[in-house]
Amino acid sequence: MPLPYSARRAFGRILLAQADITRLDTDAIVNAANSSLLGGGGVDGAIHRAGGPAILEACRRLRAGHYGKGLPTGQAVITPGGRLPARHVIHTVGPVWNGGHKHEPELLADCYRHSLQLAAEHELRSVAFPGISTGIYGYPKAQAAAIAVHTVQTFLAAHALPETVVLVAFDEDTYRLYEQELSGQAEK
Ligand code: AR6
Numbered sequence: 607m608p609l610p611y612s613a614r615r616a617f618g619r620i621l622l623a624q625a626d627i628t629r630l631d632t633d634a635i636v637n638a639a640n641s642s643l644l645g646g647g648g649v650d651g652a653i654h655r656a657g658g659p660a661i662l663e664a665c666r667r668l669r670a671g672h673y674g675k676g677l678p679t680g681q682a683v684i685t686p687g688g689r690l691p692a693r694h695v696i697h698t699v700g701p702v703w704n705g706g707h708k709h710e711p712e713l714l715a716d717c718y719r720h721s722l723q724l725a726a727e728h729e730l731r732s733v734a735f736p737g738i739s740t741g742i743y744g745y746p747k748a749q750a751a752a753i754a755v756h757t758v759q760t761f762l763a764a765h766a767l768p769e770t771v772v773l774v775a776f777d778e779d780t781y782r783l784y785e786q787e788l789s790g791q792a793e794k
Contacts, residue, residue, distance in 0.1 A: 622775070625775075726768065754787075
């Protein structure tokens with residue numbers, strides 16, 4: 607089987623990878639879901655397709671229980687990974703980009719922080735994130751990369767778990783944006 611990464615580079619406990627997140631065998635991958643938790647397009651559709659029905663069944667149980675009204679933006683929940691190489695999926699709902707004055711930066715940071723908190727509570731050693739909100743939800747990719755890197759770095763500085771966080775770029779341009787942020791060379 608070919609390596610699941612087309613590019614990768616380590617920055618301490620953060621690993622930058624250009625990859626299809628559904629192929630990574632981290633303890634958890636994060637899904638850029640919507641508040642229904644019942645699937646959608648983008649990375650959400652890819653995760654449900656690759657992971658099979660066990661993920662949707664677990665999401666339905668969450669909707670029947672604590673999350674009857676759906677998962678609020680910025681929050682996170684965890685389900686099994688079904689047939690994915692990853693053992694778990696952490697589902698989080700990113701903000702829809704609305705110009706930047708509707709608390710989008712705080713809500714995006716919440717997604718990363720709450721996902722990392724769940725991972726730590728479940729004693730997960732490795733978690734992979736896609737660029738939450740940067741597809742269908744329209745968040746500008748450079749601003750989103752800065753928030754992702756800063757929020758993950760801050761969390762890791764204060765917590766032993768997860769040991770490793772993979773920031774997954776789907777395309778080369780996004781890989782370069784993350785690389786600049788992680789090298790501290792990004793233009794502000
Ligand atoms: N692996 C890694 N990254 C991916 C993959 C993949 N297989 N597929 C897409 N991306 P999006 P959002 C990247 O649109 O903006 C869904 O319908 C993609 O290039 O998946 O948070 C949900 O149900 C982009 O950078 O999520 C919601 O309704 C990033 O993943 C809505 O879309 C996120 O793009 C959420 O929109």
